[in-house]
Amino acid sequence: MSVALDERGARLAILDQANTISLFDVGNQERRSNFEVPSHGGLLPDGSAEVPLALEFLDQQRLFVACRSTGPGVYSVAGELVIDLALAPPAPIMAVATDRKRGRVAIGDALGRIAVRSLDRGDILAGPIEIRPCNYLLGRPHEILQGKGLPVRGGVYALAWSPDGRYLAIGPGQAKLLVWDFENSSQALSLLEFSYADQDLFGDLSIGGVAFGPDSKIVYSIAFDHYLLRAWRVDRPGQPPLWENAQSGNARPVRPSVSREGSRIVHPLRGHVVDASNGSVLAVLAKQLQLKNHYVCEANDELVWLNCRDRLHVFDLANLQNHMEIPLND
Numbered sequence: 001m002s003v004a005l006d007e008r009g010a011r012l013a014i015l016d017q018a019n020t021i022s023l024f025d026v027g028n029q030e031r032r033s034n035f036e037v038p039s040h041g042g043l044l045p046d047g048s049a050e051v052p053l054a055l056e057f058l059d060q061q062r063l064f065v066a067c068r069s070t071g072p073g074v075y076s077v078a079g080e081l082v083i084d085l086a087l088a089p090p091a092p093i094m095a096v097a098t099d100r101k102r103g104r105v106a107i108g109d110a111l112g113r114i115a116v117r118s119l120d121r122g123d124i125l126a127g128p129i130e131i132r133p134c135n136y137l138l139g140r141p142h143e144i145l146q147g148k149g150l151p152v153r154g155g156v157y158a159l160a161w162s163p164d165g166r167y168l169a170i171g172p173g174q175a176k177l178l179v180w181d182f183e184n185s186s187q188a189l190s191l192l193e194f195s196y197a198d199q200d201l202f203g204d205l206s207i208g209g210v211a212f213g214p215d216s217k218i219v220y221s222i223a224f225d226h227y228l229l230r231a232w233r234v235d236r237p238g239q240p241p242l243w244e245n246a247q248s249g250n251a252r253p254v255r256p257s258v259s260r261e262g263s264r265i266v267h268p269l270r271g272h273v274v275d276a277s278n279g280s281v282l283a284v285l286a287k288q289l290q291l292k293n294h295y296v297c298e299a300n301d302e303l304v305w306l307n308c309r310d311r312l313h314v315f316d317l318a319n320l321q322n323h324m325e326i327p328l329n330d
Contacts, residue, residue, distance in 0.1 A: 002055035003305045003314060004063070012326065014312065015055040019067055023077065029326055035079030037070050054096045058119060064105065066096045072107055074119060083122045087115055097159035097168070106168055108156025114170065116182075126182070131156055131172045158209050158255055162216035167234060169219050171207030177221045179234060209255030213276065214262040218242070222256055222267070229256060229267050231279065243279035245272075257304065259317055266304050266317065273320065283320070289313055 002015040011032070012024040022034040051068040058064055058074065062082060066072035071086020072093060087109060095108040103119045108131075115127035158171030166183040209222040222229050230241040245267065256274075257266045264282065265274045271285030285306060304315040312326040 001305070001307050001312075002052040003303055003312070004055045004057050005303055006057040006060060008060070011057075012314070012324075013055055013057065013063060014326070014328075015052040015065060015067070017052060019052075019070060021055070021063070021065065021075075021079070024326055026324065029324065033077075035075075037065055037067065037073075037075070037079075053093060054098070056098055056100075058100060064098055064119065066093055066107075068092050068094070072096055072105065083119070085117050085119075085122055087113060087128060094155045094157050095159040095171070097161050099161040099165060102165050106159045106161065108159050108170070110155045112155055112172075114156055114159070114168075114180075116168075131170070131178075158207055158221075160210040160212055160219075160255060162212040162219075162234075163214055164216040166216060167212070167219070169210040169212065169221070171210050171221065173206050175206060175223075177207050177210065177219065177232065179219060179237070211256045211258050211265075213258055214260065218262075218276075220256045220258065220265060229265070229274065229279065231276070245274055245279040245281070257317060264317075271304065271306055285313075285315065285320070 001017065004013045005011070005026070006013075010026055012026050014022045014024070015037075016022070019037045020034055021037060023032045024030065025032055052066075053068060054064060054066040054072070056064045061077055063075045063077060064072070065075050069092060071084060071090060073081050073085050074083040076082055085105060085107065087107060091113070092110040093107065094110055097106045098119065099105070100119070104116055104125055105119055106114060106116050108114050112131040113128040114131065115129070116125045117123065118125055155173045156170060157173050158169070160169045161167070162169070166181065168180040168182045170178040170180060172178055206224050207221050208224045211220045212218065213220070217234055219232050219234055220229060221232070229245040231243050232241050233239065258264070258276065263276055265276050266272070267274050267281075271288075272281050273283040273285065274280065275282050285304065289306065302317055304317055304320070306313040307328075310328055312328055314324040314326060
């Protein structure tokens, strides 16, 4: 599930696993309308569930939408596809990152391709550049990183722009974080590398989520196993992380979200709110709501939401006390 709030704070949009977008009035929390986003059949292996990846209001009339089996696109709030941003040939989409200020979106897919496209016209601004194909979604077993004994998923599992627009962080389905200096090398993959492979940890340490701090100097990453959240200095590639925070869990990691002033990070497991200076846990939203199980916590730059099957708990990331409850059943 993905959730977005418009700039006026008047409408809330929800994208579910059935590729349906529902629009709600925030004031009375009633559903205004809904429409279905068409998917490309045959892209996902049999038995694989649809995964909503991104939903964002670009303005009062347009939404950016991306699901794993749906090529990313810009839709009107009435459900009309305005700009098709899919890559060719089509492949399962793994990650997207929008940069509204500069009118662009980075797209990563299961073929290991990364491309940057215009949100206004759909033009390709950079790429596609290939990293490594995704073994799981292309029906092959995971590879093992030679000499390290670590699984390699491949594909592009996570993307995030730095606020200053210079860097694009990449989770490449391996036990390392990559940072593309896009401003200085948009047509070539000039990468900074931050490795997980030197750690005495076992399991799948492929990166499943990435985010930048507001000053673009710190980049955060989450690994699949251990929910290992780490903070890195962008100007110190190859150096150990500033700090780390490990949690237990078995859900799909999503990207950490950083508050606007940069002091707090929401770890997507159980809604942990983490101190950005040292990684310590400040609060647990699920405990605050007295939720014990059967929920999924996700977040973006503005909102944190806990999906509890029949009810959605939504928090303002800038003020975690500002809480809404949205009924999901008619």
